[in-house]
Amino acid sequence: MDDGLNVDHSTFATVTGWFLLTWHAFMIGLSLLGQYVGQTRYTRKPSPQSSKLGQEAPGVSILRPLKGVDLELADNLRSSFEQRYPKFEIIFSVADHDDAAVPVVQQLMSEYRDVECRLIIGDRQVGINPKVNNMVKSYESAKYDIIWILDSNVHVDRETLGRSVDELMEPGIGLVHHLPVAMQPSSFAAEVEHLFLDTNHAKMYLAINQVGVASCVMGKSNLYRRSDLDRAGGLGAFAQFMAEDNIVGEALWHQGLRHRMSADTACQVLGRITPLEYCRRRARWVRLRKYIVTAATLTEPFTESIVCILMGATGAWILFGSSPLWYFGIHWFAWFLNDYVLYRKLVSTSSYARKPHQPLSPYRFTRAWISREVLALPLYLYAMVGTRITWRGQDYRCLRDGTAVAITKS
Numbered sequence: 001m002d003d004g005l006n007v008d009h010s011t012f013a014t015v016t017g018w019f020l021l022t023w024h025a026f027m028i029g030l031s032l033l034g035q036y037v038g039q040t041r042y043t044r045k046p047s048p049q050s051s052k053l054g055q056e057a058p059g060v061s062i063l064r065p066l067k068g069v070d071l072e073l074a075d076n077l078r079s080s081f082e083q084r085y086p087k088f089e090i091i092f093s094v095a096d097h098d099d100a101a102v103p104v105v106q107q108l109m110s111e112y113r114d115v116e117c118r119l120i121i122g123d124r125q126v127g128i129n130p131k132v133n134n135m136v137k138s139y140e141s142a143k144y145d146i147i148w149i150l151d152s153n154v155h156v157d158r159e160t161l162g163r164s165v166d167e168l169m170e171p172g173i174g175l176v177h178h179l180p181v182a183m184q185p186s187s188f189a190a191e192v193e194h195l196f197l198d199t200n201h202a203k204m205y206l207a208i209n210q211v212g213v214a215s216c217v218m219g220k221s222n223l224y225r226r227s228d229l230d231r232a233g234g235l236g237a238f239a240q241f242m243a244e245d246n247i248v249g250e251a252l253w254h255q256g257l258r259h260r261m262s263a264d265t266a267c268q269v270l271g272r273i274t275p276l277e278y279c280r281r282r283a284r285w286v287r288l289r290k291y292i293v294t295a296a297t298l299t300e301p302f303t304e305s306i307v308c309i310l311m312g313a314t315g316a317w318i319l320f321g322s323s324p325l326w327y328f329g330i331h332w333f334a335w336f337l338n339d340y341v342l343y344r345k346l347v348s349t350s351s352y353a354r355k356p357h358q359p360l361s362p363y364r365f366t367r368a369w370i371s372r373e374v375l376a377l378p379l380y381l382y383a384m385v386g387t388r389i390t391w392r393g394q395d396y397r398c399l400r401d402g403t404a405v406a407i408t409k410s
Contacts, residue, residue: 017318024312024331027303031338034203037210038342042349045263048162050169051085058165059144060088060223065134066101067094067392070153071271073104079155081112085162088148090117091138095130097121101152116143127239128404130392139226139235148223154180154266156221164223167260174228174257175249178221179205181265181350183357190273191360191368192375193281197268198346199339199369200376204303209261215253219245221266228252242389242396242404243288265350267357279379280390286383292402297384304376305335336369 050057062080070076080090092105105119120141123133139147146168148161156178164176182197208216222245229235232251238244249259273281290297301307309331316322340362347359360368387398388407395407 013318017315020311020315021319022315023302024308024315027308030207030303031203031335033210034205034207035338035342037206038202038345041206041261041263042265042345045159045349046163046166048085048159048166050165051159051162054086057085057087058146058169060085060146060148060161060165061138061142061144062088062090062148062150062161063135063138063142064090064092064150064152065094065131065138066092066099066105066152067130067134069100069104072155072269073101073152074108076152076155077105077108079158080150081108081115081117082158083161084158085165087144088116088161089143090115091120091142092117093120093123093134093138095121095123095134124236126236127241128396128406129239129242129244130394132235132239132244136236136239142226145225145227146223147226147229148221149219151220151266154220154268156266157264160221160262160264163262163264167262168223168225170260172256172258173260174224174252174255175217175259176223176262177217177219177249177259178262178264178266179346180218180220181267181346182270183267183347183350185270185273185360187272187274188368188371189275189278190270191364192372193273193278194270194360195339195343195365195368195372196282198343200304200372202346203339203342206261209259212258215246215249215259217245217249217259219248220268221264222248224248224252228255228257231255240403241292242391242398243292243402246289246292247402265346267350279382282375282379283383283386284389284391286380287387287389287398290384291398291400301377301380304380305332305373307377309335336366339369340365 064077064080094101102119109117120137124136125133126136127133135149146165150156160178167173167176179202180197181202182194185191185194205216205218229248229252238247241247253259286297302311309328312331313324313327316327317324343365344359347357350357389396389398396404397407398404
């Protein structure tokens, strides 16, 4: 009887050990894949072919929804005017006449009189999502079938549109998106956010999209055809969701249309962020996703360096008697180096010509990286037990069906 229990215990321990070690090995492979994609894609950026077609090039309508004056707003919007592409229009949209972004847009429109552009003032309430409400009129009045939705807080390279259209014209492609990259933090909390976006998030985003088994889209900068989205009900049909970018990506994916990333990044200047703002951003990220991509959200803590390496260390100890301390130390340092190399590549290749970006010093990188890794699990647990988020000054409560309701301030 005792021998049977010992055999069962031994088998269970062995299976557990191999499971833990295999998961860690899988995450190492995924991290290295993200590193490989980052090193190869952004080092040798192809010359766009669509840009050479003149008026035969597919037309593109660039939609830039606005609310207030984001950091570096003028330069962000200017990057749309300066696209080296022969056939596009720009449609700006704001909800209110007195929005502070209006004078910025008007000044740029006067500077670039040869660029076809217009400003739409006034939104249409089609759902809870203020960004979609702000864009519905632009979407419906767009001159061209190809739509490029580009957030107001990011800037892009001058060749981005040409390379993106090249990708979108490939057979079976229904959406082209760009890696979000954060730049120029001016506070410690902003450096932590900077490191999250340019290391952990970047490598996972690159790796998952390279494998391409499911939709994985962040809505900073997306191109797709209006005719494709209209088959899913049009943009207004997604206004009930706060994470409309993810839902739009899934809707196109379910039509059999795959996604591509061009060799471009959507760069956001962070400026100053307080520790509370950083925590709220991370909480909002998790709370928006947990009812939409539940399985991926539940898996998230096991992809973080500390938890993942502890799993591997436990597995190696069970199977081979390896020292957990040495295992963890060696692998955490290797994880750090992998992130650092990718970070340097993304910062060095994502510079907007008007204002080159500088990477953090090794000391500041290390300080922010360790802080990010240590805070990852506590912030995740905090986010999972709540449903409240804040977006552009308005509070919302996330519902289990992936929608949200606004919270009225008393």
